[in-house]
Amino acid sequence: MSQTLIEKIAQKFAFGLDAKHEVHAGDYLSIKPAYVMTHDNTGAVIPKFKSIGAKKLFNPRQVVITLDHNVQDKSEKNLEKYKKIEDFAKSMGADFYPAGRGIGHQIMCEEGYAFPGTMVVASDSHSNMYGGLGCLGTPIVRTDAAAIWATGRTWWQVPTIAKVELKGSLRQGVTGKDVIIALCGYFNHDEVLNHAIEFVGDGIRYLTIDERLAIANMTTEWGALAGVFPIDLATILWLKKRERFIEHRGLEGVFSDADGNGQHPRINHKRIEELEHNIPHADENAFYAKELTIDLSTIEPFVSGPNTVKTYTAVSELKE
Incomplete structure (x- = not known):
């Protein structure tokens, strides 16, 4: 049988x-994701990890911790929480990025954790964002994060896969954000609820990586569990x-920097060249449960809502 890109990546991990x-x-898998990211909710994952009886991380190089949600809170309570994390x-021995370094999902992309063709999870619903780089990013709950810390793996059911x-x-003047707002508002009957999405089509070559990341990020609001370009x-x-x-x-000074022999351990010439010569693709006859289409040229600047992503209003109408 033929496989989709998502199925191929899941097979690899x-x-x-x-x-x-x-x-x-539909398959239930035991997966070893390339990386697992937690953020401010690390404070809630730690006691779950300890309750398992674990004393150390199964693979410290698999774990990324970023502080990015409540960075404006300078109260003693929050600063103490951040210090404990x-x-x-x-x-x-986990890679750690302190408050102020940036949004965790952007760090995952910019520092090569969310590398194309890999599977990466995070205890945050917007890990779908990694799909903008062709990385299978999908959310997990805190208990799953603790399990990965302790064992290096967790279970995952491959979702129903839709082609968009x-x-x-x-x-x-139209952006990637307008594209996903249009998709959420036009296909607003839960067409992709709990699906994994693969984006295809000739329009993709006109989209920048920033635009793809914006679209993939908000596939979460569309109801999807992944959105992969x-x-x-x-x-x-x-x-x-x-x-x-x-x-x-220069390097960031995280533990994994030691693995690169002076180079970046994830984004380096050798790894990029290997990817360039072995780019994974969906098979031509791969099965998709449903197929949706949108013409990018018909999209204009939109504002989501009111009150729900299932509706949108054109900016041109708002000025009236």
């Missing part, structure tokens, strides 16, 4: 499969540009 088993939607991360075709190109030339060029930026900026 599944654990304990029969050698002949081909992963498809930082102390835990450093004592366990993007045709044409955006008009000037294909890996293409734009993806490769973005990685190469990021590599040059990091070479100029």
Whole structure:
């Protein structure tokens, strides 16, 4: 049988499969994700981790901790919470990014944790965002995060997979955010609820990586469990540009930096070149439970709501 891109990535990160088993939607898998990210909710994951009886992380290199939600709270209580999280991360050897460094999901993309063709999870619903880079990003609950800390793996059922075709190109002044607002408002009868989405179509080549990340991020509001774009030339060029930026900026000083022998451990020439020569694609005859299409040229600047993402209003109407 043929596989979708999501099924291929899930197959790669599944654990304990029969050698002949081909992963498809509906399968229950034991997965070893490349990375698991937690943020301010790390404080709630730690006691779950300890309740398992774990004393150390199964794989410290798999764990990323970022503080990004309540950074404006300078109260003694919150600062104490942040200090406990930082102390835990450093004592366990996990990569840690302090408050003020940036939004966790952006760090995951910009620092190469959410690398194209890999599977990455986070205890946050917007981990779908990683799909903008062709990474299978999907949310987990805090108990699952604790389980991954302790064992390196958790279970995952491959969702029903939908294909969303993007045709044409955006008009000037229209953004990726307008695209996902349009999708949420136009297909507003739970068409993709609890689905994993694969974006396809000739319109994708006109979308920047920033636009793809914005669209993938808000597939969460659309009801999806993942929203994955294909890996293409734009993806490769973005990685190469990021590599040059990091070479100029230098390393961040996290534990995993030691793995790169002076280079960035995730975004480096060797890894990008390997991806460029082995880009995973969905098979031509892969099965999708449903297919939706939108013409990008018909989209204009929109404002979501009122009160729900299932409706939207054109900016041109608001000015009246």
